[in-house]
Amino acid sequence: GVPDIIEIKDNYEAAGLKNIDNIGVGGPMLVYNGRICEDQEDFKYEILPVWKKNENWKGGEFIYTTHPRTAFGISKDQKTVYQVVVDGRWSKAVGMQTRILAKLMRGLGCYKALNFDGGGGTAMWIYQKGINGIVNHPCDDLNWENPTLRPCGTGVYIKSDLK
Numbered sequence: 001g002v003p004d005i006i007e008i009k010d011n012y013e014a015a016g017l018k019n020i021d022n023i024g025v026g027g028p029m030l031v032y033n034g035r036i037c038e039d040q041e042d043f044k045y046e047i048l049p050v051w052k053k054n055e056n057w058k059g060g061e062f063i064y065t066t067h068p069r070t071a072f073g074i075s076k077d078q079k080t081v082y083q084v085v086v087d088g089r090w091s092k093a094v095g096m097q098t099r100i101l102a103k104l105m106r107g108l109g110c111y112k113a114l115n116f117d118g119g120g121g122t123a124m125w126i127y128q129k130g131i132n133g134i135v136n137h138p139c140d141d142l143n144w145e146n147p148t149l150r151p152c153g154t155g156v157y158i159k160s161d162l163k
Contacts, residue, residue, distance in 0.1 A: 005114050026116040028098065063099075070118050090144065
């Protein structure tokens with residue numbers, strides 16, 4: 001099927017979606033219909049309040065400080081999928097604020113983009129690439145030259161016949 005990024009309010013709404021083989025959850029929304037979500041004061045989707053600095057969710061720390069990041073996006077024609085990881089918590093790579101990640105995703109060509117859990121679980125593995133498949137520098141193992149993956153409960157897997 002063709003991937004898409006949609007806004008839902010809760011698990012009950014997600015459970016009611018029909019004709020969907022796979023679903024994942026993340027947030028906040030970074031880009032929606034070609035617009036950076038933070039820039040839209042009148043944006044109607046209720047997922048956006050986590051962007052407001054007065055939100056009491058970890059004091060806004062997650063949104064407004066630099067961390068390793070993981071994001072997923074799609075182009076307007078839904079033919080290009082973007083998977084992005086940003087290294088952080090290293091002297092060589094400090095991470096990224098969510099608003100900067102949103103600008104990066106839109107700049108890459110995303111019409112819609114969603115932030116996923118980041119931090120020590122931020123990792124990208126590509127078959128026969130990088131160091132044992134790892135193409136970034138996850139921050140949990142503190143070994144820049146020989147990165148390893150930590151166990152994670154959630155991942156995005158894309159299979160392709162492209163070489």
